[in-house]
Amino acid sequence: MALPSTTLRKTVLNETHRRMGARMVEFGGWDMPVEYSGIVPEHMAVRTRVGIFDVSHMGEVEVRGKNALSLLQSLTCNDVARLQIGQAHYTGLMNERGGMVDDLLVHRLGEEEYFLCVNASRREADFGWITSHNQHGADVRNASDDYTQLAIQGPRSLAVLQPLTDVQLAELKYYWFTRGTVCGVESIVARTGYTGEDGFEIYFAVSESERIWNTILDAGKAEGILPCGLGARNTLRLEAGMLLYGHEMNEDVTPLEVNLRWVVKLEKGPFLGREVLLRQAEQGVQRSLAAFEMRDRGIARDDAPVLLGDKVIGKVTSGSYVPFLKKSIGFAMLPPEHAAVGSRITIDIRGTRAAAEIVPAPIYRRPKQKS
Amino acid sequence: MTYPSKFRYTDQHEWVELNGNTATIGITDHAQHQLGDIVFLDLPKVGDAVVAGKPCGTVESVKAVSDIFSPITGSVTAVNSDLIEKPEWINQDPHGKAWMIRVALSAPAPVEKLFTAEQYEEYVRQETAE
Numbered sequence: 358m359a360l361p362s363t364t365l366r367k368t369v370l371n372e373t374h375r376r377m378g379a380r381m382v383e384f385g386g387w388d389m390p391v392e393y394s395g396i397v398p399e400h401m402a403v404r405t406r407v408g409i410f411d412v413s414h415m416g417e418v419e420v421r422g423k424n425a426l427s428l429l430q431s432l433t434c435n436d437v438a439r440l441q442i443g444q445a446h447y448t449g450l451m452n453e454r455g456g457m458v459d460d461l462l463v464h465r466l467g468e469e470e471y472f473l474c475v476n477a478s479r480r481e482a483d484f485g486w487i488t489s490h491n492q493h494g495a496d497v498r499n500a501s502d503d504y505t506q507l508a509i510q511g512p513r514s515l516a517v518l519q520p521l522t523d524v525q526l527a528e529l530k531y532y533w534f535t536r537g538t539v540c541g542v543e544s545i546v547a548r549t550g551y552t553g554e555d556g557f558e559i560y561f562a563v564s565e566s567e568r569i570w571n572t573i574l575d576a577g578k579a580e581g582i583l584p585c586g587l588g589a590r591n592t593l594r595l596e597a598g599m600l601l602y603g604h605e606m607n608e609d610v611t612p613l614e615v616n617l618r619w620v621v622k623l624e625k626g627p628f629l630g631r632e633v634l635l636r637q638a639e640q641g642v643q644r645s646l647a648a649f650e651m652r653d654r655g656i657a658r659d660d661a662p663v664l665l666g667d668k669v670i671g672k673v674t675s676g677s678y679v680p681f682l683k684k685s686i687g688f689a690m691l692p693p694e695h696a697a698v699g700s701r702i703t704i705d706i707r708g709t710r711a712a713a714e715i716v717p718a719p720i721y722r723r724p725k726q727k728s
Numbered sequence: 729m730t731y732p733s734k735f736r737y738t739d740q741h742e743w744v745e746l747n748g749n750t751a752t753i754g755i756t757d758h759a760q761h762q763l764g765d766i767v768f769l770d771l772p773k774v775g776d777a778v779v780a781g782k783p784c785g786t787v788e789s790v791k792a793v794s795d796i797f798s799p800i801t802g803s804v805t806a807v808n809s810d811l812i813e814k815p816e817w818i819n820q821d822p823h824g825k826a827w828m829i830r831v832a833l834s835a836p837a838p839v840e841k842l843f844t845a846e847q848y849e850e851y852v853r854q855e856t857a858e
Contacts, residue, residue: 391791588790
């Protein structure tokens with residue numbers, strides 16, 4: 358049977374990426390650059406200098422008006438009431454089973470005004486979920502197509518971006534954001550990222566995207582900036598111990614099963630899935646995510662089975678070689694008794710058994726900034 | 729990149745240098761370019777049998793794993809162990825110091841199924857155009 362052809366979605370910078378020679382791939386329904394100069398040089402640029410990513414495929418949802426807070430409180434596991442204006446946090450959008458509809462960032466723009474940054478593949482699901490639970494009458498808008506999002510990441514990101522913005526970047530704390538201009542264009546500038554490095558994520562209206570992209574690349578030339586694709590974005594986040602929706606998380610996985618206890622605020626009051634999480638917090642989880650490093654040669658890829666004897670006891674959720682540490686690492690979902698640091702596990706890599714060891718996450722931690 | 733005329737090539741992007749009863753095998757420049765930065769290599773051991781058209785090892789870039797298909801049938805007489813330590817040589821010199829294994833043929837090489845350099849270049853051109 359011939360399936361209907363699906364048209365891949367494109368960010369406004371799609372032509373720019375192609376012109377610059379990026380290798381394009383399909384990702385979550387989007388036609389996105391996977392690499393420009395190569396995953397290794399791009400990864401290293403972000404760890405040692407600076408890189409820029411077009412992450413406009415990420416979705417934005419605006420939640421505002423009376424009851425915006427109570428709507429978000431009822432659907433997410435972190436405590437939105439703790440957010441000050443100008444502050445953001447990482448959280449889970451929950452279902453009644455304690456599973457995660459998505460993982461996302463919630464930014465508090467104003468008194469009852471929030472801006473959510475959600476996964477590309479979950480844009481519609483999240484928006485549908487939030488609106489279907491909006492008995493509170495908050496104003497919820499899927500603003501995903503209105504924004505270009507760029508991530509400027511790496512130890513030199515502040516030096517590159519500062520001359521182009523009126524925001525005092527050094528005063529912006531980690532997980533805080535502000536409105537300002539970038540290259541003269543109204544933007545939201547947030548000190549957030551998905552690489553384990555210092556850096557910024559900027560959001561602005563799509564119209565001048567190419568000019569801003571090019572201006573930042575030019576400004577970063579002396580610092581050795583590289584345009585980076587989703588390949589390096591994945592190896593960077595994995596090395597830095599960050600989770601990826603659809604791999605470590607899904608609608609059947611709870612935050613407590615993937616070491617996200619720190620974003621679960623059980624004491625904040627009722628929210629979807631809280632009873633399940635309360636029970637798991639008391640009784641423990643049946644499975645647990647753990648970071649591993651290969652001890653035998655080989656690279657354990659996504660979905661590789663974890664074996665105990667001949668029995669499959671878990672699976673690799675993400676696995677890759679990571680270029681900065683030059684190691685083969687990953688995450689695996691395991692029975693809790695096999696997930697403790699120091700445990701040895703056996704991974705079936707395409708028919709060959711290879712040993713790995715559970716290690717503390719994150720495997721890479723950036724050196725403390727000298728200020 | 730020019731493809732050495734002394735090699736024959738497979739449609740899976742391996743090259744083979746035939747020298748009497750011996751063959752040397754590697755992957756092509758086009759293959760390494762498609763794979764990107766190569767970080768891991770798994771090869772058979774000396775004495776292992778390899779079979780024409782069947783996988784005889786794997787090569788992995790950061791993003792993907794690919795099988796290496798043996799162009800010929802025989803037994804492995806030498807393995808480039810330096811290459812296992814330095815798989816990045818495959819990106820740097822795929823047709824030279826990144827040779828992978830040497831094989832003593834136990835059956836005639838299926839020369840009629842292998843591309844000449846000219847044919848391979850044309851094959852790559854068509855594949856890339858698709």
